[in-house]
Amino acid sequence: NSISKENEYVSSESKENTSSVSTTVQSSSEVSQHLSQKIATSLSSNTTRLKNGWYSEKDNWYYYNNNNMQKGWLQGGNDWYYFNPINGQMQKSWLQGGNDWYYFNPVSGRMQKNWLQGGNDWYYFNPTSGHMQKSWLQGGNDWYY
Known part of the structure; x- marks a missing residue:
């Protein structure tokens, strides 16, 4: 020009x-x-498109709200998800948060609640908070550890 x-x-x-x-x-x-x-x-x-909702990139999932990448906890309906606080990747396995352990489904990323079988082992996750039970648990007349 x-x-x-x-x-x-x-x-x-x-x-x-x-x-x-x-x-x-x-x-x-x-x-x-x-x-x-x-x-x-x-x-x-x-002009870039405003990102809202779920995005998949290289086998990882991310969530955006008005172009802001979600980091940390996100509630979607009755389900909870966790996103890495540094890179925003959705958690898809075990996560330790302080003294508590959580498990996130490797496909959906949903936080596990109630019972989960892993091999020969069973794990119980609080139905509200999602943290894994690490001590005795009473279910009806039965006790579990």
Whole structure:
């Protein structure tokens, strides 16, 4: 893009897989209009879509709310999810939070509640908080450890 000595604005543009295009404009109002169109085209092609909801990238899940990546805990209906506080990846396995352990389904990412069988072992997770039971638990007339 340049202005020649005759006050003509010359624009040369080329795009991938197209030939070069040159435009010669005579008046300053045409220059202004031409520049406005170029700016509008540039802005529309560089505008990113606002992210809302679930996004998958390279086998990891992320959640966005108004383009803000979720980090930490997120409640969705009756389910809870946890997102890494640094990179925002959804948790898909065991997580230690302080003295408590939580388990997140490797496919859905939902926090486990109630009973879970892992191999020959059974684990109980509080139905409200989701933390794993680490001491005796009474279920009806039965006791579990």
